[in-house]
Amino acid sequence: MTSLVIGLVAGAVSLTFETVRDYVFISSTVAKENDSQKKDDASQPPFTVSVQPERGEPQSWTMVLDRELTAAETQKMQDSPSPFSYLRDLGGHPLEYASYLENAPDRYRDQQIASGRMENVDTFKLSFLSTRAYPVMIDDWKVVDLACTKSTRKTIVSRPSQGGAAYEGISLHLPPRADEPVLTDDTEGQGKPYFDSRYIEVGGGQSSGALRVEAIAPPGQSCEWGIEVHYTDAHHQDEYVQLKDGDGSPLRLHTESAPASPRQKWVFGPVPWTPCHLNPRGNMCDLA
Missing domain, CATH: 1.10.287 (Helix Hairpins)
Known part of the structure; x- marks a missing residue:
C-alpha cells in the first residue's frame, strides 16, 4: 500500500x-x-504620405494663369456654364479663399483681415498611411526648407466670396505665424493651435488619417516647402522626421498667391464680368 x-x-x-x-x-x-x-x-516605415489637390469647384475661388487670355478665350470664359473648369483646362492654377474664422481668438482674426482683402489659399488633402500593427501618433509639425519667389502669373480670374465659411482642417501662413497651424473647423477651438489639443493616429488597425490643409503664401509670391512631423510609437521612437514622397525624396509642396501686378484681372459672381485691369469704378476688384 x-x-x-x-x-x-x-x-x-x-x-x-x-x-x-x-x-x-x-x-x-x-x-x-x-x-x-x-x-x-x-x-516598417511609421507612415507614408500622399497629397491630393482639392477636387471639385469651390463656392469662391481665384484662378491664376501664366499668360493673358485672348479675346476669343475671354468670350468663351464669360459664356461658359463653368468658367472654373474652362480656365483649369487652359492650364489655370486654382486657389480658394481662406476660411473665415469668426470664432477664432481676436488676435488671430485681426491678423486675418489686416490686409483689407481676403486671403487666397492653396488647398490640398494630406493623407497619412500606416501598415504597422502598433499605433503611431503624430503630434506636431513644422515647415522646413521654405523658398519663395515672385509670382510670374499674368492673369487672375476671381469669383470672390459673398460670405464667410469655415471648413474642417488646418490653416497656416508661409512662413507660419506663431501657433500655426490652427484649427479651421467651425467648432470650439477654432483659430487655436491644432496640435495643442489634437493629434493624428495611424497604425494599430487604423490605417489612415487625413488633414485638409489651407496654405497661404505671401502676397504676390510662389513658394516651395517641406514638412517635418513629430511622432511617437510603441517602440519608444520619439522624433521629428521629414515627410517624403512616393519616390523616397523629401516631399515638396507648391503654394501660390495671386500675382501683385497681373496684366489681366477679371472678377465676376457677386458682380457682372468686370475687367479690373481697365480700372472700372464701383466694383469688387479690391477683393480679388
Missing part, C-alpha cells in the same frame, strides 16, 4: 513538472514571437 502511495505521489510530481516545463516553453516561445513581431513592426 505504501509503495502504491509513493508511486502515485511520484507520478503526480512528474506530471506537474512536465506541465510546468511545457508552460515555460510555450511562454518563452510566445515571448520570442512577440519580440520578433515587434522588431519586424519597428522596421
Whole structure:
C-alpha cells in the first residue's frame, strides 16, 4: 500500500513538472514571437504620405494663369456654364479663399483681415498611411526648407466670396505665424493651435488619417516647402522626421498667391464680368 502511495505521489510530481516545463516553453516561445513581431513592426516605415489637390469647384475661388487670355478665350470664359473648369483646362492654377474664422481668438482674426482683402489659399488633402500593427501618433509639425519667389502669373480670374465659411482642417501662413497651424473647423477651438489639443493616429488597425490643409503664401509670391512631423510609437521612437514622397525624396509642396501686378484681372459672381485691369469704378476688384 505504501509503495502504491509513493508511486502515485511520484507520478503526480512528474506530471506537474512536465506541465510546468511545457508552460515555460510555450511562454518563452510566445515571448520570442512577440519580440520578433515587434522588431519586424519597428522596421516598417511609421507612415507614408500622399497629397491630393482639392477636387471639385469651390463656392469662391481665384484662378491664376501664366499668360493673358485672348479675346476669343475671354468670350468663351464669360459664356461658359463653368468658367472654373474652362480656365483649369487652359492650364489655370486654382486657389480658394481662406476660411473665415469668426470664432477664432481676436488676435488671430485681426491678423486675418489686416490686409483689407481676403486671403487666397492653396488647398490640398494630406493623407497619412500606416501598415504597422502598433499605433503611431503624430503630434506636431513644422515647415522646413521654405523658398519663395515672385509670382510670374499674368492673369487672375476671381469669383470672390459673398460670405464667410469655415471648413474642417488646418490653416497656416508661409512662413507660419506663431501657433500655426490652427484649427479651421467651425467648432470650439477654432483659430487655436491644432496640435495643442489634437493629434493624428495611424497604425494599430487604423490605417489612415487625413488633414485638409489651407496654405497661404505671401502676397504676390510662389513658394516651395517641406514638412517635418513629430511622432511617437510603441517602440519608444520619439522624433521629428521629414515627410517624403512616393519616390523616397523629401516631399515638396507648391503654394501660390495671386500675382501683385497681373496684366489681366477679371472678377465676376457677386458682380457682372468686370475687367479690373481697365480700372472700372464701383466694383469688387479690391477683393480679388
